[in-house]
Amino acid sequence: MNEGKIVEYIDQGRFICTLCLQDKGNRLHLLTPFNREVNLSPKRALLISKASMDTLGPREELLDRLKQTEALRRRLREEVQVKELWELVREEEQDFDYEYLAQLCFGEMVTDDHISALVRALFEDRLYFKMKDGRFLPHSEEMVDQIIRQKKEETRREDRLREGSAWLIEILQNRVDQDPSCKQEVVDLLVELALYGNEAPNFKYAKELLLRAGISDLQQARKLLVKLGVWEVDENLELLRLDIKTSFSQEVLDLSEELVRMAFQDSKREDLRHLYTFTIDGPLTKDFDDALSIEIKSDSILLGIHISDVAQVILPNSLLDAEASQRSSSLYLPRRHIPMIPQNLSQDTLSLREGYDRHAVSLISRLDKSGNLLDYRFALSLVNVKQQLTYDQVNEIYTKESILEEAYQLGQYLRQKRMDQGSLTLSLPELYVRFCSDSSLHLEMVEQNTPSRMMVAEFMIFYNWLAARFCRDNEIPVLYRGQEGPSERLTINEAGYLYFVFKQRRKLNPLMIGTEPRCHTGLGLDVYTNASSPIRRYLDLVVQRQIRGYLIDGSPLYDKEALEEIRMTSEPTLRDIERVKRNRIRYWIQKYLLQHIGEKFSALVLDVLRGRYRILLTDFLLVTEMKRVEGQDFFEGQQIIVTVKKVDPWNDLLSLEYAG
Numbered sequence: 001m002n003e004g005k006i007v008e009y010i011d012q013g014r015f016i017c018t019l020c021l022q023d024k025g026n027r028l029h030l031l032t033p034f035n036r037e038v039n040l041s042p043k044r045a046l047l048i049s050k051a052s053m054d055t056l057g058p059r060e061e062l063l064d065r066l067k068q069t070e071a072l073r074r075r076l077r078e079e080v081q082v083k084e085l086w087e088l089v090r091e092e093e094q095d096f097d098y099e100y101l102a103q104l105c106f107g108e109m110v111t112d113d114h115i116s117a118l119v120r121a122l123f124e125d126r127l128y129f130k131m132k133d134g135r136f137l138p139h140s141e142e143m144v145d146q147i148i149r150q151k152k153e154e155t156r157r158e159d160r161l162r163e164g165s166a167w168l169i170e171i172l173q174n175r176v177d178q179d180p181s182c183k184q185e186v187v188d189l190l191v192e193l194a195l196y197g198n199e200a201p202n203f204k205y206a207k208e209l210l211l212r213a214g215i216s217d218l219q220q221a222r223k224l225l226v227k228l229g230v231w232e233v234d235e236n237l238e239l240l241r242l243d244i245k246t247s248f249s250q251e252v253l254d255l256s257e258e259l260v261r262m263a264f265q266d267s268k269r270e271d272l273r274h275l276y277t278f279t280i281d282g283p284l285t286k287d288f289d290d291a292l293s294i295e296i297k298s299d300s301i302l303l304g305i306h307i308s309d310v311a312q313v314i315l316p317n318s319l320l321d322a323e324a325s326q327r328s329s330s331l332y333l334p335r336r337h338i339p340m341i342p343q344n345l346s347q348d349t350l351s352l353r354e355g356y357d358r359h360a361v362s363l364i365s366r367l368d369k370s371g372n373l374l375d376y377r378f379a380l381s382l383v384n385v386k387q388q389l390t391y392d393q394v395n396e397i398y399t400k401e402s403i404l405e406e407a408y409q410l411g412q413y414l415r416q417k418r419m420d421q422g423s424l425t426l427s428l429p430e431l432y433v434r435f436c437s438d439s440s441l442h443l444e445m446v447e448q449n450t451p452s453r454m455m456v457a458e459f460m461i462f463y464n465w466l467a468a469r470f471c472r473d474n475e476i477p478v479l480y481r482g483q484e485g486p487s488e489r490l491t492i493n494e495a496g497y498l499y500f501v502f503k504q505r506r507k508l509n510p511l512m513i514g515t516e517p518r519c520h521t522g523l524g525l526d527v528y529t530n531a532s533s534p535i536r537r538y539l540d541l542v543v544q545r546q547i548r549g550y551l552i553d554g555s556p557l558y559d560k561e562a563l564e565e566i567r568m569t570s571e572p573t574l575r576d577i578e579r580v581k582r583n584r585i586r587y588w589i590q591k592y593l594l595q596h597i598g599e600k601f602s603a604l605v606l607d608v609l610r611g612r613y614r615i616l617l618t619d620f621l622l623v624t625e626m627k628r629v630e631g632q633d634f635f636e637g638q639q640i641i642v643t644v645k646k647v648d649p650w651n652d653l654l655s656l657e658y659a660g
Helices: 059-077 082-092 098-106 112-124 141-172 183-199 203-212 220-228 237-241 250-261 319-327 343-349 391-397 402-420 451-473 497-506 538-553 560-594
Strands: 005-011 014-023 028-031 037-040 047-052 129-132 135-138 277-281 290-296 301-308 331-333 336-338 357-367 373-390 430-435 441-446 480-482 512-514 600-609 612-617 622-627 639-648 653-658
Touching: 005 112, 014 037, 014 059, 014 112, 028 059, 047 112, 059 112, 082 098, 082 135, 098 112, 098 135, 112 129, 141 183, 141 203, 141 220, 183 203, 183 220, 183 237, 203 220, 237 560, 250 319, 250 343, 277 391, 277 451, 290 373, 290 402, 290 451, 301 402, 301 451, 319 538, 319 560, 331 560, 357 451, 357 538, 373 391, 373 451, 373 538, 391 451, 402 451, 430 560, 441 560, 451 480, 451 538, 497 600, 512 560, 538 560, 560 639, 600 622, 612 639, 622 653
Parallel strands: 277 373
Antiparallel strands: 005 014, 005 047, 014 028, 028 037, 129 135, 277 290, 290 301, 301 357, 331 336, 357 373, 430 441, 480 512, 600 612, 600 639, 612 622, 639 653
């Protein structure tokens, strides 16, 4: 029985010294020094004294004895040198009972008070010992060092939380006098939180920081970063999440500058500077990697497609090659262009600019007047672009210029031949984002089937097709592109072209890239690769190296195994780039819709789903969803009108409702 014994237990991290008034078996009835009576499960008792006192005496006497015991044990606790005790026993690698350790501290004759003092000391200072099953286990020296580091980090983190939260409060109140030493750490935490939410590596730390600043909405992290000037209002979070490089190191820039100053001479090049060579691109294009020439003969047409010889300058395994390989592709976004190679090369030295001699890998093909291929060859060439035209300019003048008119007719012939061979025409307008001076947005759908865009597309497809044939027929290892036929070929019905395109695209088989030649049914071609944009696409540069090596000495640079390694390295990055492009266009469309809350827009029902509709906003080709409302039943292909209710571009949230 424990009546009359001193019972100690821990409550909220504090030692409580009590006197047991009654032992009821499954609970102890205790008296505290504050003259309170409490019940305690015996399992919670940490220490129970061996000695006991008479509980029948006056209450004041009991309380005095209890307080004296508490005071004595506190005083004895101060005599316990925990570190010295640890140094005595740490090598023994075993746990010890309370009494043995108390004897090491106070000598052989120890009382309940000495044992209590020992337990209190080791409980309060947990650096050197661990309490387990009523015994103490000394920590190893490595564990002690680790705990010390953890305590320092906890102290440092607490200081940062205090300073950082105070700074955030000042920012919110627009009264910042001086930035704290922890500014960068706080900014990094805000960035993590804004990018990854509750998946952030230091989520709890960042959340605590905001809570101490009185911020419960974690979405405020982004707004704080904008307020601090760390991010722009329309910061591209996808670039940051995917860690896509947006600038070049100084080492890469220095190397590119050296290459700009070098004079690349090649006496074996075929001089094609006499040809009337021209480019057709967008008005803002600066990296011209393809040019055209057309010579009209009495019975044939000589079509020249000239691609910048990037492989001559960007050498395999060089620093610039590693940079281009890592990026895989240039990235064109509204308001931003992230090149694959530095701009002094991509927009100058390697760009087929008007009036400058440039090295190229040219396809010289001879076709009859009906567009049938008679013969072709690839050559390392020297070209000089005579005129740089825009798509709009060509659309205006192509019927008045014989060469452009011939180019248009030839493009039509080539397209028709592919269609006769089963190609699918599923082109859609491309959305362009225009930024107005008053901070408003203008969205423009640019048709891709204009005469100028059609002919450029067909000539690039033609170049890539013959590049693939050239490699296949000469057993040059290369990365081919193929696509099996669609699982089903649909026809345009009363729902219209847009509905047909979106439905047919779902029936397409995925594009396959590999070292074995295969048909590209989507393009209606027996073999295909990509080689027409080596300034902008790394895999095109790799194909160009193969062709170039063969033309020089019959020795392609890569074998099939090396090409497969390049493919596997590039494909994840290319998927990321496509994701960034797709999501960024979606962001700007939603930013535009944010300026038009309550307005009506045309939509096309693509799918009837459970509880919702998948629809297409036809003005922007944006696929989104709309909640199904009882009494409103639509069918696939139906044209409807919707109203914009709510938009949050940052979180990709768009709420629409039926308007007629």
